[in-house]
Amino acid sequence: MSPKPSDPPAASKPSPAETVPSPATGGELALVATPIGNLGDLTRRAADYLQAADCIACEDSRVTLRLLQHLGLKKPLIVYHDHNAEEMRPQLMERLQRGEKMALVSDAGTPLISDPGFKLVRAAAAAGIRVTALPGPSAPIMALILSGLPSDRFLFLGFLPPRSTARRGELAEVAQVRASLILFETAPRLVDALEDLLAVLGDRPAAVARELTKMFEEVRRGPLSELAAHYREAGPPRGEIVLVVGPPAAAVPADAADLDAALGAALAKMRVKEAAEAVAAALGLPRRQVYQRALELKEGGD
Structure with missing residues (x-):
């Protein structure tokens, strides 16, 4: 039963899933996406954060050093990867708990995709440290x-x-x-x-x-x-x-309109057989079915 307006709110203890730790320090962990090949893809916001960071946790210091040289920056680099993660994570946490502003980067692309970064994020969040992300390239x-x-x-x-x-x-x-x-x-x-x-x-x-x-x-x-x-x-x-x-x-059931639209675009640039093969591969449909429809559209257009 819902409490009456005059009733004091009932006290309830939050479940573990609802409990959000309050920030314990001024430290911050930022997950910074880096280019996957073209340095021009680094965002202005990412470059500004790397400049402001107290340190950078990276997979390979040689790769990250080249990025920093491109930006004209010098920053302390801490190597953090699959093989040393268990050893290095406490050291990274100590820095964050001291109030440092830390960027986490991968060799290329968005951190935490096929790397151990999620464990650092989990530990930082559990300790009440602010975690944010600067989105960008992802292969x-x-x-x-x-x-x-x-x-x-x-x-x-x-x-x-x-x-x-x-x-x-x-x-x-x-x-x-x-x-x-x-x-x-x-x-x-x-x-x-x-x-x-x-x-x-x-x-x-x-x-x-x-x-x-x-x-x-x-x-x-x-x-x-x-x-x-x-x-x-x-x-x-x-x-x-x-x-x-x-x-x-x-x-991925393709309706007739989808099939005709794809074939129409393909037939404008290719022969019937080539168009049918390309569309069949793209839509995952039997080639014979697509080829027959391509012939019908071609004949109808002529």
Whole structure:
């Protein structure tokens, strides 16, 4: 029963999930996104924060030093990565509790994506230290939006295991997830990874994005079978690689209007067969079905 207006408010003890620690110090941890290749992508706000920070926690001091030299800055750098995180976290926490303003950066892109930063954020939040973020470049998100694959739902897998058996096992666990899959891969393992993706997930539409934001940026789109065949013949590509794989076909039903719109745009630039192949790969539809509709549209247009 709700208390009457004249009743004093009932005292209640907050649950652990509702308890928010009050700031204990003036320290601050900021998660600062850095460029993934093009230094021009560093935001003005990020540059200003790096200038104001008392220290910078980074994955590789050599990489961060180059960024600071570009900005004309000199700052204390503290190396913090997977291999030393348990040892270094207490030292970082001590600095924050003393009131220091600390920036956390990764070698490239947004911190906490495939790095141990989340544990530092968790510890800082638990200690009542202010945590904020300065958004910016992110390779997984850039690859997703360039892929042409559904972006309303996506699952980031990071790096898959290097060995095929373990890799296929992890892929089997997410095979029915109704979302686009995003993962990192190394150039030497790319063909093996594409073949494992094909074996476990089927011939889904996919994209291989590499050297994002750099001079030789490339996004190659097509069914997994075609991508595997291409890189098997061409050899490992250079640069950093992000793979995006479309969801199961049943998860992205394309209505007639979507199909016709995609085919109309493709037919304006390509022959019927090429247009049908491109649209079938992008929408995850059977090629024969798309080719038949492309012929109908072409004949109708003529």
